[in-house]
Amino acid sequence: STVAGKLPPTIPLSSILAGLAALPWRPLPSLADVYLLLHRLHESFPISALRLPLSTAVFISDSALAHHTLVVLGSAVADRLPPSAPLRRQNIDERITVNPHGDSWRLLRRNLVSGLLSPSFVKQFAGARRWALDMLLARLKSQAAEAGGVVRLSESSSRASYALLAAMCFGEKLEDKKIMETELAIVQMTSASVSTFFFAFLPGAIQQILSNLWKAPAVADIIVSFVKARRRTRVAAFRGARAIPPACYVDTLFDLELPSSEREEGGRRNLSEEEIAALCAEFFGAAGHNTSIALEWIMAEIVDRRDVQERLAMETELIMKNNGDEEELLRIPYLRALVTEGLRRHPPSPAFPRYATKEFEVGGFVVPKGATVFFNVASMCADGNVWEEPLEFRPERFLAGGGDGDNGGGGKVMLFGAGNRGCPGSGLAVLHLSYFVAHLVKEFEWQPAAAGEKIDKSEKMEFFMRMKNPLRARISPRKKKITSGLN
Numbered sequence: 317s318t319v320a321g322k323l324p325p326t327i328p329l330s331s332i333l334a335g336l337a338a339l340p341w342r343p344l345p346s347l348a349d350v351y352l353l354l355h356r357l358h359e360s361f362p363i364s365a366l367r368l369p370l371s372t373a374v375f376i377s378d379s380a381l382a383h384h385t386l387v388v389l390g391s392a393v394a395d396r397l398p399p400s401a402p403l404r405r406q407n408i409d410e411r412i413t414v415n416p417h418g419d420s421w422r423l424l425r426r427n428l429v430s431g432l433l434s435p436s437f438v439k440q441f442a443g444a445r446r447w448a449l450d451m452l453l454a455r456l457k458s459q460a461a462e463a464g465g466v467v468r469l470s471e472s473s474s475r476a477s478y479a480l481l482a483a484m485c486f487g488e489k490l491e492d493k494k495i496m497e498t499e500l501a502i503v504q505m506t507s508a509s510v511s512t513f514f515f516a517f518l519p520g521a522i523q524q525i526l527s528n529l530w531k532a533p534a535v536a537d538i539i540v541s542f543v544k545a546r547r548r549t550r551v552a553a554f555r556g557a558r559a560i561p562p563a564c565y566v567d568t569l570f571d572l573e574l575p576s577s578e579r580e581e582g583g584r585r586n587l588s589e590e591e592i593a594a595l596c597a598e599f600f601g602a603a604g605h606n607t608s609i610a611l612e613w614i615m616a617e618i619v620d621r622r623d624v625q626e627r628l629a630m631e632t633e634l635i636m637k638n639n640g641d642e643e644e645l646l647r648i649p650y651l652r653a654l655v656t657e658g659l660r661r662h663p664p665s666p667a668f669p670r671y672a673t674k675e676f677e678v679g680g681f682v683v684p685k686g687a688t689v690f691f692n693v694a695s696m697c698a699d700g701n702v703w704e705e706p707l708e709f710r711p712e713r714f715l716a717g718g719g720d721g722d723n724g725g726g727g728k729v730m731l732f733g734a735g736n737r738g739c740p741g742s743g744l745a746v747l748h749l750s751y752f753v754a755h756l757v758k759e760f761e762w763q764p765a766a767a768g769e770k771i772d773k774s775e776k777m778e779f780f781m782r783m784k785n786p787l788r789a790r791i792s793p794r795k796k797k798i799t800s801g802l803n
């Protein structure tokens with residue numbers, strides 16, 4: 317039945333044109349353009365709609381409305397927009413991020429959450445984290461030695477982040493060249509899905525024509541080859557009668573059974589190697605770049621903040637005295653506040669889409685069934701009605717008594733989405749960020765590359781919001797401050 321009420325206001329064409337005029341020109345607007353446009357328009361429009369010929373896009377830029385929609389009305393937006401025809405041809409439909417709310421989605425998500433992301437599994441990878449960190453520190457030291465103390469963090473940090481994820485995914489510490497190739501493959505797959513995002517809004521027949529003209533790249537061979545290699549290792553172990561418990565993401569996927577197609581009703585089936593590779597690619601895509609981009613932003617914010625670095629180094633050092641295991645690291649309130657504030661100030665995913673599976677009402681407006689609902693995270697994080705001085709980087713706001721709540725913003729931060737489809741990897745992301753930030757600051761003192769230089773914090777929207785000019789900073793070994801008298 318129809319809910320009484322009206323559709324959210326449409327942003328006037330004049331405002332959209334003014335916003336578009338300010339964007340770089342492209343023949344087809346990309347997802348990135350939508351994000352940028354939204355960000356510029358959010359203040360006047362906490363909720364708005366754009367009627368397209370075949371569907372409606374709704375944009376929510378207000379945290380209270382977003383929270384209500386995702387958490388209270390959750391089931392109304394429990395799906396994401398189905399992939400467009402050209403992307404469907406890749407035979408990679410079984411993915412957590414895009415599967416409709418149903419059995420396959422539930423099984424795949426549960427497999428990830430209760431497998432790879434479970435506390436015991438995560439703990440198992442402490443060695444891999446140390447290995448990736450050592451790789452990062454070594455690269456930074458050699459860069460600094462070559463360039464008079466100056467480093468560029470982004471390349472090294474994304475390599476370390478991919479190395480760690482590859483270890484979690486394939487159970488193997490890959491050599492540098494293979495990590496680089498994996499990273500490249502994921503970047504290519506991600507940009508293909510970004511550039512075809514708008515296909516999904518076109519009529520089916522046009523999508524079909526486009527899918528004949530343009531073929532989305534299949535899952536990269538390199539990822540399929542890692543899956544096959546892992547299968548061989550497992551078969552060899554079984555032959556040797558060694559029962560091996562699942563040790564990485566791929567292992568859990570080999571063992572998983574999904575409901576099978578209509579042909580064998582009620583039956584179950586295992587995933588094919590290509591499907592497993594697609595799920596691995598999804599894991600890298602969801603976890604890789606945004607973590608390393610967030611790390612770069614956090615470091616950019618603290619390069620010229622000696623006070624922040626010293627406080628963190630001091631608190632970390634005190635904890636490290638007691639063994640310094642990762643669980644202790646996560647209990648340092650200042651570190652947690654710093655990471656959360658970094659994510660708030662520079663959310664790597666500035667918006668995320670959902671799909672309205674039924675008509676619903678929010679903020680006095682009606683969102684029609686079939687609408688794509690975009691949650692505009694960047695606007696919520698920069699909302700002056702919610703945050704005191706939102707453009708300032710102030711970790712203290714997330715400490716008890718800090719004014720903005722001591723529990724990650726008390727529901728005000730939507731960094732990881734919310735509700736039953738919210739990001740399942742938020743804990744892992746925060747762990748990895750805390751781990752890298754704490755060690756980078758414990759190991760080095762960070763300063764602008766040239767004395768007195770201001771860090772350029774301009775943004776550049778690709779699939780993620782990254783630094784337009786990658787961070788360059790000067791590092792030197794940190795001198796220990798804590799004297800024995802403090803212990």
Ligand code: HEM
Pocket residue numbers: 386412413414425428599602603604606607610663664665667668669670730731732733734735736737738739740741742744745
């Ligand atoms: C800084 C890092 C990260 C950010 C900012 C981030 C952000 C997000 C956001 C905004 C969503 C959409 C949530 C929603 O619709 O409510 C999402 C979904 C998702 N994220 Fe993350 N994420 C991060 C790291 C990770 C990691 C480390 C993983 C590892 C497994 C991961 C896996 C996923 C998956 C599988 C989904 C889809 C969930 C579903 O549709 O059921 N993310 N993420």
